[in-house]
Amino acid sequence: MKKLMLIVILSLSSTVFASSFVSQNDPSARIILNHPQLTKQISPVRLLTVNGENVSAQSEAAWLKPGEYELKFAATVDQRYTKQFISTRQKRSMDAKKMTLKLKVEENKTYYVGFDTSSNDTEDWETVVYKVE
Numbered sequence: 175m176k177k178l179m180l181i182v183i184l185s186l187s188s189t190v191f192a193s194s195f196v197s198q199n200d201p202s203a204r205i206i207l208n209h210p211q212l213t214k215q216i217s218p219v220r221l222l223t224v225n226g227e228n229v230s231a232q233s234e235a236a237w238l239k240p241g242e243y244e245l246k247f248a249a250t251v252d253q254r255y256t257k258q259f260i261s262t263r264q265k266r267s268m269d270a271k272k273m274t275l276k277l278k279v280e281e282n283k284t285y286y287v288g289f290d291t292s293s294n295d296t297e298d299w300e301t302v303v304y305k306v307e
Contacts, residue, residue: 194224194238202237203279205245206286216288216304219247240281246274247301249289272300283307 196202208218221229221236223246229236279285286305293299 194227194241194243195229196237196239198237200237201240201281203240203281204284205236205238205279206234206284207236207247208234209286209288214252215290215292216302217249217251217291219249219287219289219301222246222248238279240279242276242278244274244276245287247287247289248273249301251289251291275301275303277303 198204205221207221220233223229223244224238225244273289275287277285284307285303286307288302288304289299290302290304291299
């Protein structure tokens, strides 16, 4: 009985997570999360939530239905390429607003998302769409 309940709960929770995600063959927009950028001051990101709902780890890309989203990310900052040193304590306390991106995506477009660390001031670091195709 416990196994059956666990399967039902997992099935229901996956439908919540999958509601915004689609197959790359369906009408969709592609969000690129980890791409070799022209500048190393754009750090790769991991998608954590879509419209407040936790999602399973997305490593390279995610396909979303066309629409408006609030996406929350975690960044992997390589400090060899930043102008400002940031301590572990500062990383943990980074403003969640800087890790959140409101984005309207359109069908058949690709959005390249990264964490911009080009500023000398860490307060200016933020998640950005740095390219749209």
